[in-house]
Amino acid sequence: NAGVMQNPRHLVRRRGQEARLRCSPMKGHSHVYWYRQLPEEGLKFMVYLQKENIIDESGMPKERFSAEFPKEGPSILRIQQVVRGDSAAYFCASSPSPGLRNEQFFGPGTRLTVL
Amino acid sequence: QQPVQSPQAVILREGEDAVINCSSSKALYSVHWYRQKHGEAPVFLMILLKGGEQKGHDKISASFNEKKQQSSLYLTASQLSYSGTYFCGTEGVPGNQFYFGTGTSLTVIP
Secondary structure: OOOOEEEOOEEEEOOOOOEEEEEEOOOOOOEEEEEEEOOOOOEEEEEEEEOOEEEEOOOOOOOOEEEEOOOOOOEEEEEOOOOHHHOEEEEEEEEOOOOOOOOOEEOOOEEEEEO | OOOEEEOOEEEEEOOOOEEEEEEOOOOOOOEEEEEEOOOOOOEEEEEEOOOOOEEEEOOEEEEEEOOOOEEEEEEOOOOHHHOEEEEEEEEOOOOOOEEEOOOEEEEEEO
16 A cells, blocks of 8 residues: 655745645545645644545645645645745645544655745 | 644653653644654654543653643653654644644654
């Protein structure tokens, strides 16, 4: 059973470009969470999605950031017009059941560098 | 809303014990504990769902004091492999936002 997969593992973008980060949850998991981790800091909740629904996006910046989890395919975190401050590691996690009373399985992360 | 952990950092010799605390200003519905090694993804340790619940495996255990809005992680007879940053995670609202704590860096030296 493959774990949570994220790609790309490393992404370099110039200021103003778009970044697309993909997350494939574990088989059978329909709940996905995205987190951002700045260097030497903790994990910050961004968004919680179920298939075709955004459950909670209270941690996501209102502008430039969007997330989706379509019926088919991976969850995508999209950052438009990236700025240097967006440089961070972005982790997604998945769980098999609703809510947060279950273990979250983390992917290896995507390290975004904005030049 | 972010839980506060203490201490921020601790250095242990192999075989020594440590306690990491996690405190929230809001009511806690569940507490998760994760360990993250440098450059890697967080790895789940355990979840505590009820006030007063205690759990453990191997030499790592945790308690959850719902009334005090606190949880503690206990590491006994530490091993080199225990090194990493430990995060607690809490639900802000059941089933919705999830907040990771400020983190505790633990280093075990021979």
